[in-house]
Amino acid sequence: MKKTPLEVRLSAFMDGETSREEKEELEKLIASDPNAQRIFDELRHGSDVGRKAFDEVLKEPVPLALVRSIKSAQPPKTRDPSPRLARPSLKLAPNGRQSLAAALILFAVGGGIGYLLGTQPANAPEAAPVTPAQVATRNWLDDIAAYHRIYSRQPRHMVELQASELDEISKWLGSTVGVKFNFPDLAADGLVFQGARMFIAGGKPVGQLIYKNLDGDVVAVCFTKADGVANDTDFSETIKDDISIVSWHRDGATYAVVGPSSDAMLDQIANRVSSEI
Numbered sequence: 001m002k003k004t005p006l007e008v009r010l011s012a013f014m015d016g017e018t019s020r021e022e023k024e025e026l027e028k029l030i031a032s033d034p035n036a037q038r039i040f041d042e043l044r045h046g047s048d049v050g051r052k053a054f055d056e057v058l059k060e061p062v063p064l065a066l067v068r069s070i071k072s073a074q075p076p077k078t079r080d081p082s083p084r085l086a087r088p089s090l091k092l093a094p095n096g097r098q099s100l101a102a103a104l105i106l107f108a109v110g111g112g113i114g115y116l117l118g119t120q121p122a123n124a125p126e127a128a129p130v131t132p133a134q135v136a137t138r139n140w141l142d143d144i145a146a147y148h149r150i151y152s153r154q155p156r157h158m159v160e161l162q163a164s165e166l167d168e169i170s171k172w173l174g175s176t177v178g179v180k181f182n183f184p185d186l187a188a189d190g191l192v193f194q195g196a197r198m199f200i201a202g203g204k205p206v207g208q209l210i211y212k213n214l215d216g217d218v219v220a221v222c223f224t225k226a227d228g229v230a231n232d233t234d235f236s237e238t239i240k241d242d243i244s245i246v247s248w249h250r251d252g253a254t255y256a257v258v259g260p261s262s263d264a265m266l267d268q269i270a271n272r273v274s275s276e277i
Helices: 006-014 020-032 034-059 063-071 096-119 132-151 164-179 267-275
Strands: 193-201 203-214 216-226 232-240 242-248 251-261
Touching: 006 020, 006 034, 006 232, 020 034, 034 193, 096 203, 132 203, 132 232, 132 242, 132 251, 164 193, 164 203, 164 216, 193 216, 216 267, 232 267, 242 267, 251 267
Parallel strands: none
Antiparallel strands: 193 203, 203 216, 216 251, 232 242, 242 251
8 A cells, every 4th residue: 555646545544444554654644744634635525525416416306207107117027938058157266466456446546536526626706715703613613523523422421410400501501601592302303301511612612402312322402602693594514524513693602403424304403403492
């Protein structure tokens, strides 16, 4: 792997196809080499673009004409099989060098696709400059994903106050975070309230109400003060690796529902939270 192009090595690293030694070496390289960091970010961006595009394809409904065609299709008629001459079977057994060459070609193709997607310029007009509020929101979401990734895997230390301490949670988070809130009832979504905690994200205190379903998946409701940010009740979904965040702004506060990116009902949960919190 050390003799292959850096783009291929980083692509294999993203796909978890590297050895432990190679993984550690690439992690150090990404942390210390700006060029490696740039290439890695471009590959990751290309991967995100491809995943989002594929997700959009999956959301497309199946055409009604196709459904009717499938249902009305007649099974093929069976007939007596006629004797056929047996064909000699062809057995492919590549040697070690051929297998290695094939693997390298696949790595190169995958890395090239991701690299091209990441570096391809958009056809849309040049985007407007990023505002300080947008930067703060992005940093806030990054911190939320990082905290959730840690605390959701700590069953004994997941919350600071238990679900039975509702009054204390209201006083503590309300006075510290500066946002008045209610406790959303998410039982209809299969979620049970576990308790609450407070952490810092984007340089500001964030209140977090934590829920868990029967499968052990953790979904959290986060809120923080956001003075000067215009109301935006439209949900904005952000995916950060295995974490998905649905956020919105309302009445001087920013809210977010965070959970596993595999949870297809996170939008529905966020809609319920928005109406009840």
